[in-house]
Amino acid sequence: MSNYGDMKLGGDGSVSAKPVNRKIKTYCDGKCPMCSAIVDRVRHSARGEVFDLHDMHKEKSLPFKKAAIEKEMHVVDQDGMTYKGAKAIFKITEQYPRLQLATAIARLPPIRLLTPIVYQVVAANRRFIVGAASRIFWFKVAVIGAFCIGLALSPHLWIGPRSYPTAPVFDFLPSLDDFVTRGLFAALFVLAAIILVSPSSTMNCLGCCWASHSGGSIGYRLNDRWSVMGTFDHLSNGEICTYNKGINDYGLRVGYSF
Numbered sequence: 001m002s003n004y005g006d007m008k009l010g011g012d013g014s015v016s017a018k019p020v021n022r023k024i025k026t027y028c029d030g031k032c033p034m035c036s037a038i039v040d041r042v043r044h045s046a047r048g049e050v051f052d053l054h055d056m057h058k059e060k061s062l063p064f065k066k067a068a069i070e071k072e073m074h075v076v077d078q079d080g081m082t083y084k085g086a087k088a089i090f091k092i093t094e095q096y097p098r099l100q101l102a103t104a105i106a107r108l109p110p111i112r113l114l115t116p117i118v119y120q121v122v123a124a125n126r127r128f129i130v131g132a133a134s135r136i137f138w139f140k141v142a143v144i145g146a147f148c149i150g151l152a153l154s155p156h157l158w159i160g161p162r163s164y165p166t167a168p169v170f171d172f173l174p175s176l177d178d179f180v181t182r183g184l185f186a187a188l189f190v191l192a193a194i195i196l197v198s199p200s201s202t203m204n205c206l207g208c209c210w211a212s213h214s215g216g217s218i219g220y221r222l223n224d225r226w227s228v229m230g231t232f233d234h235l236s237n238g239e240i241c242t243y244n245k246g247i248n249d250y251g252l253r254v255g256y257s258f
Helices: 032-045 066-069 084-095 097-105 115-124 136-154 177-196
Strands: 004-009 014-018 024-026 051-055 074-076 082-084 214-219 226-236 248-258
Touching: 024 084, 032 051, 066 248, 074 084, 082 177, 084 097, 084 115, 136 177, 214 248
Parallel strands: 024 051
Antiparallel strands: 004 014, 024 074, 074 082, 214 226, 226 248
């Protein structure tokens, strides 16, 4: 396969060719702490010259929509093939000899079916796994983990003829079938797993200790006793930090004077 693009014929009959960029192009969300860490590792690695790294926030034009890149990483190889999500990660890792075996194992049919799910979970929480907001995410992981360990150590308290204390607080609570109690016990683990993998992208994280606040309110007194007021407040770090997710608060107050 040729590494040259357009051919140009000179006046003396010579042929010149313009080299084609054969690098692997990556497109990611540069404001994501995890994505930035991965890109920095790739850039400063021994194979960094193989990649052409693009931050969607710094590029004037992109071959993909920003919403698509923000959702999952995009990689375009030397042949123009596009890889997204977990496949994009594998395309990067296979360039490193030490990671080729792990990449091959991850591509095996049983594991390959799980990699998109794992990638989506990590991508949904990518702003919180590392960076300034990581303490919130890992605190959630610790709490849920402790809850599940407590459940695993005390199944006899949850599975039995009753799902309430033996003290006669209420005498009208019905007894539960063994199948129902086991189902409810398993449902607690399922609920914990859902909370753990649920995306945290809806969380509004300021990203650092600095913050600016602005707001206002306007009201009207209806009579001697009743009044209404609309309020607005905005809180953000004013682009001081890399991640600037602002918090907007809209409110309506109804007042009554006694």
